[in-house]
Amino acid sequence: MQGQALPGFRDFFPEELALRNHIFATWREVARRYGFQEYDGPPLEPLELYTQKSGDEIVQQLYSFRDRGDREVALRPEMTPTLARMVGARAQALKKPIRWFSIPQLFRYERQQRGRLREHFQLNMDIIGEASPLADAELIAAVIDIVRAFGFGPGEVQLRMSDRRVLHALLVAHGLTEAQLPAAYAAIDKSERVPREALAEQLEKAGCAARAIDGVFAVAALRGLPDVLRAVGAVPGGRGVADALSEAHAALVAMGLAAFVQIDLSIVRGLAYYTGIVFELFDTAKTLRAVCGGGRYDGLLKALGGVDLPALGFGMGDVVLGELLREHKRSFEAPGQLDAFLVAVSGDDVAPVLKLAHELRDRGVAVEYGLRHAVIRKQLELAVARGAARAVIVGPEERQAQAAVVRDLKAGTEEKVPLTRLLSGFFR
RNA sequence: GUGGCUGUAGCUCAAUCGGUUAGAGCGCUGGACUGUGGCUCCAGAGGUUGCGGGUUCGAUUCCCGUCAGCCACCCCA
Incomplete structure (x- = not known):
């Protein structure tokens, strides 16, 4: 063993890179359908870009170091600060709403687990400069269409959405103070995985009263728009706070995507900067981590020192998605297959095969041949192993006839084809 | 960063109570079938049993450390 990757x-072996490329191609295709433009930024950024608003504790999770120019730098853990800078630089000139996407490789220094490495690729789609809930619905629809494009249905994946404004109003109505809200959000976020007693204990430590703690669990248990609207309608200050959630949900229903969507107030998202609708996509078996997460972060661009524009976005990583695809055995057509493998019967046929191969390649046909002359059986073996659709056999008899024998390697059938036809239209 | 479980060939696994030369299937390479692949047969390559130390006459097996993977915590891209 010569050692392994860090x-x-x-390491991406060809089959694995084929899967990655398939994922990227699907992401780009859906982004194109939704009219998003692709952008990118540097993988290495100044450390302050991530510490200035997130606090120093995040440095623990960052892949950071001091470079040769004595600068504190970090491999990017997320794309949003870079996006904020780029948008800020041209905010005046860009027509709103801005619809951009990117597929950055992101880095995190933490112990790896399944679905969670120190590096991954993540599709980011963001809409900047639009406060309407239709923007939220637009992004959620894109998420759903991506998994649909991979062949998943509502029985396999579900998108769960909530709204920080609704959570805020309900929690305050239950007697929680602003200072207690982060603890409450954390508890709600974990309400499905961690026993209630343990969460109650943590809320107590945060200074929550017993009634408030019951309120937190009541809020976390809310499912479905009717129940949410009823809860909101019953509290003071609840008027209108669920309008955006209702409108976005109605838009998704209008698009015909209702079967994929659940209103679920246990969805919070960990990041503190979310200000409105938040959502996550899960496999229904719930054996994996969230496939995707996102939401509205209206104050973030300004906080990052940029322009004050409403914004929302989501991230979808290639690791969990890849596991989901593998788990459901979603196959795909491996690209780059050979159109033909040329076979030289005798040593005298090698030069004609080289000539034919190059002429075919000039015409865009994917062609390979044996790099050392061998018996026909060996050449055909290699042709099959390479996944060639056809073998083109050139021997003394065929050369005499200005033709070649084309063997269909799947069907096992053969036909004699004139060289002129091989070079014009037989393959493409 | 903390705790638990695991580690034998490229892959899946075997090896009696601690017993001497660590095996098998698949895959890979070569050969037989001599102008046609998948089948069959023959042969071969490939291992510091993750690594280091300890106990023992003897360690894949028992102990310690370390590294890596998995799981939980932390955290959530």
Whole structure:
């Protein structure tokens, strides 16, 4: 063993890169359908870009170091600060709403687990400069269409959505103070995985009264728009706070995507900067981590020192998605298959095969041949192993006839084809 | 960063109570079938049993450390 890639980093063997490329191609295709433009930024950024608003504790999770120019730098853990800078630089000139996407490789220095490496690729789609809930619905629809494009239905994946404004109003109505809200959000976020007693204990430590704690669990248990609207309608200050959630949901219903969507107030999202609708996509078996998460972060661009524009976005990583695809055995057509493998019967046929191969390649046909002359059986073996659709056999008899024998390697049938036809239209 | 479980060939696994030369299937390479692949047969390559130390006459097996993977915590891209 010559050693391996660093912990949490991946080598991509051809089959694995084929899967990655398939994922990227699907992402780009859906982004194109939704009219998003692709952008990118540097993988290495100044450390302050991530510490200035997130606090120093995040440095623990960052892949950071001091470079030769004595600068504190970090491999990007997320794309949003870069996006904020780029948008800020041209905010005046860009027509709103801005619809951009990117597929950055992101880095995190933490112990790896399944679905969680130190590096991954993540589709980011963001809409900037639009406060309407239709923007939220637009992004959620894109998420759903991506998994649909991979062949998943509502029985396999579900998108769960909530709204920070609704959570805020309900929690305050239950007697929680602003200072207690982060603890409450954390408890709600974990309400499905962690026993209630343990969460109650943590809320007590945060200073929550017993009635408030019951309120937190009541809020976390709310499912479905009717129940949410009823809860909101019953509290003071609840008027209108669920309008955006209702409108976005109605838009998704209008698009015909209702079967994929659940209103679920246990969805919070960990990041503190979310200000409105938040959502996550899960496999229904719930054996994996969230496939995707996102939401509205209206104050973030300004906080990052940029322009004050409403914004929302989501991230979808290639690791969990890849596991989901593998788990459901979603196959795909491996690209780059050979159109033909040329076979030289005798040593005298090698030069004609080279000539034919190059002429075919000039015409865009994917062609390979044996790099050392061998018996026909060996050449055909290699042709099959390479996944060639056809073998083109050139021997003394065929050369005499200005033709070649084309063998269909799947069907096992053969036909004699004139060289002129091989070079014009037989393959493409 | 903390705790638990695991580690034998490229892959899936075997090896009696601690017993001497660590095996098998698949895959890979070569050969037989001599102008046609998948089948069959023959042969071969490939291992510091993750690594280091300890106990023992003897360690894949028992103990310690370390590294890596998995799981939980932390955290959530």
